[in-house]
Amino acid sequence: MIRTRFAPSPTGSVHIGNMRAAIFNWLYARHTGGEFLLRVEDTDRERSTREAIDTLLKAMDWLGLSADEKPLYQSTRMEAHLAAAEELLASGHAYKEDKGGLGQGDCVLFKMPEKDMVFEDEIKGKLKKKAADTQDFVIVRSDGTPVFHLANVLDDIEQGITHVIRGDDHIENTYRHIALYKALGAAVPKFAHLPMIINAQGKPYSKRDGDAFVGDFKEKGFLDETLFNYLALLGWSPGDDREVMTRDEMIAAFDLSSCKSSPAQVDLRKLQWMNGEYIRAMKPEAFAEIAEGEVSDLGKNLALCGLLQSRVKLPSEIGPAADFFFNDDYEYNAKAVKKKLLKDGVFQTLEKIAERFQTLGNFDEPTVDKALHDFVEENGVGFGAVMPPVRIAVSGQQSGPDLAPVLAILGKEKVLSRIAKTIQKFG
């Protein structure tokens, strides 16, 4: 049984690089029918607040990274860690020493083996380290608290982890950890080191780059499916040309051997494109819910939501696009007015089309559409002479969704009053 894990230390926000590691662990466990576990490395009391842990849990929940067991909190394991250190001391794998410096008194050091080390990384292949290039390291501080390396390895043993999938900034640590496993008499898990996510400068993605945290993306309106899909594709591909994939498809296709070992950069434009894809694929009701969140009462207007759904990449674009439906004091786009409205004959056309609309009993889309077409035909003018002015009159904008449905949704009264208002204002 394959068991993977995500072992973050809660700091109050979840870095997307970390979340990507979590996704890969989750995907691998699901692909192999194994189990995915969570371990909260909350030994830093300063930062590991209840709030920070909640943020972490929420982020995982949002992305659907379900764990198969209750999370293990590292802070509950201190006794076990210290006991293991005693064993290591007793078996001669560790020794005490006063390293001086900041510390007070002795700390416990782990003795690295004299032999050269080599292991087969599931992604990078054979990785080697000469004994001369390794150093003994502290496993218990002089204040009696265990250090990351010890705690991490012991907890992985405790949780029965078979595959450690983590960022390749851990490669150097892995030699230490393998030595620790062996000294502890435990089975050494497989390791897979993921390439880093970098910024445009080629440096590791950090908060300075903005949008470094899962919360940033959620706030901006990226869907959980989008972020999951996009992050999964950073350093991995199914081997064919598929990009927008369902979770099940990703699970089926995922494998560590098809992960890349070179770093990747986040492309916000592609992320937005993908979000647009997911938005367009949504059920209308689901989109309506999002729309309702942006503009109250908008969600109730399914027809309007339908017009908006194919045009939006981020929910934040909904408000501006829908504004003129709700607001009679919409702004007139100056360029549009100058270009399409302030021309000979335009206002007469507007008056005539308004008269035509006036005669309409019904004002649903087919009727309005027919009226528009009939008008064009009867007057021997082009659509270009009619549609743009009408659009600007009712919305202030030069472009927008299909005109007929827009007019139908606005309703006869508003259309007529807005045309009248426009003529009065500019005519």
Added chain:
RNA sequence: GGCCCCAUCGUUCAGCGGUUAGGACUCCAGGUUUUCAUCCUGGCAACACGGGUUCGAUUCCCGUUGGGGUCACCA
């Protein structure tokens, strides 16, 4: 600096000795559309460099260059 990792279009992912080096995003052009978005068609654009190995290298090996990681009583 020592040790380690990495290197295909601007970005991302294919290619795993013989290809017109492919897909996606972006951008550009055209089509559809009253407009915009969607959609369709087409286009621009890459194997970092130098040596080998081989009949043949983007692909294998070595080196150079460039980028990154790591060298804590942080995790």
